Amino acid sequence: MSTALAASPAPAPAGAQPKGFRPDVEGLRAIAVLTVMWYHARLPGLSGGFAGVDIFFVISGFLITGQLVREVEREGRVSLPRFYARRAKRLFPAAATVLVTTAILTSTLLSRVDREDFGGDIMAAAAYVVNWRLASRSVDYLAEDVGASPVQHFWSLAVEEQFYIVWPLLIVLLAFVIRRGHIATRPGLALGLAAITIPSLAWSIHLTATAPARAYFVTTTRLWELGVGALVAVGVPVWQRLRPAYGSALAWGGLALLTVGLFLQSTSTPWPGSAALVPTVGAGLVILGGFTAGPEGPARFLGTRWPVAIGALSYSLYLWHWPLVVIADHLTDRSRLWAAVAVAFSAIPAWATHKYIENPVRYHPRVSASAKVALLVGLACSLLGVAAGAATYAAARVGGVKVAASGADVQGAKDLLERAKNPSTLNDPALGITPDPLKAVDDVPKAHLDECQATIDAVEVKTCEYGDLTSPTRVAVVGDSKMLQWMPALEPIATRNRWHLVLYIKSTCAYADVVFDQDGKDYTSCRLWGEEVHKRLVADPPALMITSSLRPWAWVNGQRNEAELAAGYVRWWKDLQAPVIAIADNPYPGKEVYSCVAEHPKTYMDACSVPSGPGRGTPSMAAAVEQVKTARLVSMNDLVCPGDRCWPVIGNVLVYRSGSHITATYVASLTDMLEARLLRAAEELGITD
Structure with a gap:
């Protein structure tokens, strides 16, 4: 998007408009950037303001392809x-200026964990690959604690830079084929570009339906939007022959279409997919019709002084507004007022960057006269951005907590049994702690690395098997990530007791005969997944089912209902005709413990401890156990949060990673204790082998 903001021929320093300058296109850029800024300020009204990105893609495809075709x-x-x-x-x-400034703000105002995460983002943004990094993060539940990156908006710039690498090469290839085949230039280019655009649209529709979080960021689902603008550029000789009345009708119709989208589409609209046709086709029609619409078209206000001025400044506005919003959110706990203030304030550095950096560099005689010098300037700016990100990443380590050396004698929960001390004293500072707080989110079960957890969007049931695979004692392990977290202990327990574990795991999806919500909507994929799992388990009951979940309530007619969740557990557990052991959800600390520990390397035991509690998902499971004779509740919460406190570190082991999840290292230290409690419950249920 950002490059679309910058791609059109802007006025030269002397003030003369260059040949081919379209003031209505400049005004269209103003609409696009203002709607994005309005949306990011979280102001009411423009629920589809994010579609300004799609408008920019069309403009960029049009302008760049037009330049290339005219050169051919x-x-x-x-x-x-x-x-x-x-x-x-x-x-x-300009991009390097914003990245360096963002690196400084991140290093001085944000947490150590944010510095490491966002330092990597800044490096990826400077290298124009951040969209792929964000796509990977969007489908990784380990990244659920990573807030909005201050350079997240660079994803669209990355898409366009990748487009800029491939598109000229494609034009060169098509031009060669056209010359060899004696084909008319523009019809040949149109066919060639359509052969790229149409499959990209089809892929966008498919991936948006199957993996929407990833589809939003990847280049392949956005290429068609640039292609729409490219096809408009290739067809210019045709559009220039339109009657003014037709051109005006098309341009006004396009403006009406994209306006409807900006007001009626929202974050609940699957995106980009087919829904993105609304702003892209609308923008394309505005540009197409504008060739002949004249003063009777939207140019009568799009081409006036203020829209043109904002359009000229749009690249800098886009670059600056989002980092300031993110910083404001971190400092004010996502205040809408301060987000709006940050967006408004961004006009000041945007204007200064445009006036004192963009134009002076762009029009410097040596830079303008030599492609080699210009390329070297660009390379230096990119390397400066990478260096700023690397420095931010490194700053997270300065003065941080001591990390235990490999092989250090850290005990974790074992210390609770071996020493009669207050947990707050069960740490030897000389040993350091493990895992590294800055890497805590990566301290996960092997089953996660084996991709055993279905994503939020997935419906297909995927199973993984562990323990003694030859044993006839099949144990179904069913639930969400709070069930999966116990695998570092369950796997050795299964091996020692000759259990054949079969995992059925899906993100934030409990095994219960209810509907859950996800972002205020029916979590349909969870329901479909759960029904299929239940069908399989009823058809071939296991010797035992072990389950757990963080879900505290069901979703009934748009309302939260804890009692209905307990009833949903009861219905499926009774249906199962197999004994059930429910592992209580561990207490929720209410803060990112690992981030707190990283920020308080000397005082983390006091600064980062929190009161204990039952765990959000525990009450409903406990209520269900009371109603099912063949069910038992096993709780490890007295060993996760001994006494009335949840301590951040026990036995030199960090207890919590993302959210309320327990680190794999600490879970492993609980193996013997969990085994004893599971076997006791299994014996009560009549399972002796």
């Missing part, structure tokens, strides 16, 4: 060095 027609070829030099000198200096 004029010179019979495309100068790739000259093309890339124009992009580098125009875009990279």
Whole structure:
């Protein structure tokens, strides 16, 4: 998106408009950037303001393809060095300025964990691959605690930079084929570009339906939007022959279409997919019709002074507003007022960057005269951004908590049995702690690395098997990530007791005959997944089912209902015709413990301990156990949060990782205690082998 903000020919320093300048397109960019900024300020009204990104993609595809096609027609070829030099000198200096400033703000105002996460993001943004990093994070439940990145908006810039690498090469290839085949230039280019655009649209629709979080960021689902603008550019000779009345009708119709989308579409709309056709087709029609619409078209206000001025400033506005919103959110706990203030304030650094960095570098005589110099300037700016991100990443380690050396004698929960001390004293500072708080979210069960947990969007049931795979004693392990967290202890327990574990795990999805909610909507994929799991387990009952979940309530007619969740557990547990052991949900600390420990390397035991509690998912499971004779509740909470406190570190082991999940290292230290309690419950249920 950002490059679309910058891609059109802007006024030269002397003030003369360059040949081919379209003030209505500049005004369209103003609409796009203002809607994005309004949306990010969390102001009411424009629920679809995020679609400004899609408008920018169309503008960028139109402008860049138009430049390339005209060069092919004029010179019979495309100068790739000259093309890339124009992009580098125009875009990279401002981007580097924002990245360096963001790195400084992140290093001074945000937590150590944020510095490490966002330092990596800044490096990826400077290298124009951050969209792929964000796509991976969006489908990784381990990243659930990572807040919005201050350079998250660079994902669209990354998409366009990747487009800029591939598109000229594609135009060059098509031009060669067209010359060899004696094909008319523009019809040939149109066919070639359509062959890229249409499959990309189809893929976007498919991936949006199957993996929407990933589909939002990846280049392949966005290429078609740039392709729409490219096809408009290729068809210019046709559009220029339209009657003014037709051009005006098309342009006004396009503006009406994208306006409807901005007001009626929302975050609940699957995106990008087919829904993104609304703003992209709308933007394309505004540009297409504008060739002949004249003063009777939208140019009568899009091409006036203020929209054109905002359009010229749109690249810098886009670059600056989002980091300031993120910083404001961290400092004010996501206050809407301060988000709006941050967006408004961004106009000041945006104007200064445009006036004192963008234009001076872009129009410097040496930079303008030499493609080599321009490319070197762009490379230097990118390397500066990478260095700023690396420095931010490294800053997270300065003065941090001591991490236990490999092989250090850390005891974890074993210390609770071996020493009669207050847990707050059960740490030897000389040993350090493990896992590293900055890497705590990666301290996960092997089963997670084996991709045994179905994602939120997944419906298909995937199973994983552990323990003694030859044993006839099949134990079903069913639930969400709070069940999966016990695998570092369950796996050795299963091996020692000749249990054949079969895992049925899905993110935030409890095994119960109810509907849950996800972001205020029916969690349909959980329901479908659960029904299939239940069908399999009823058809072939296991010797034992072990389950757990963080879910505290069911979703009934748009309302939360704890009693209905307990009833849903009861219905399926009784249906199962197999004994059930429910592991109590561990207490929820109410803060990111690992981040707190990283921030308080000397005082973390006092600063990061919190009162204990039953765990959010425990009451409903406990109520269900009371109603099912063949069910038992096993709780480890007295060993996770001994006494009335949840201590951040026990036996030199960090207890919590993301959210209320327990680190794999601490769970492993609970193996013997969990085994004793499970076997006691199994014996009560009549399971002796």
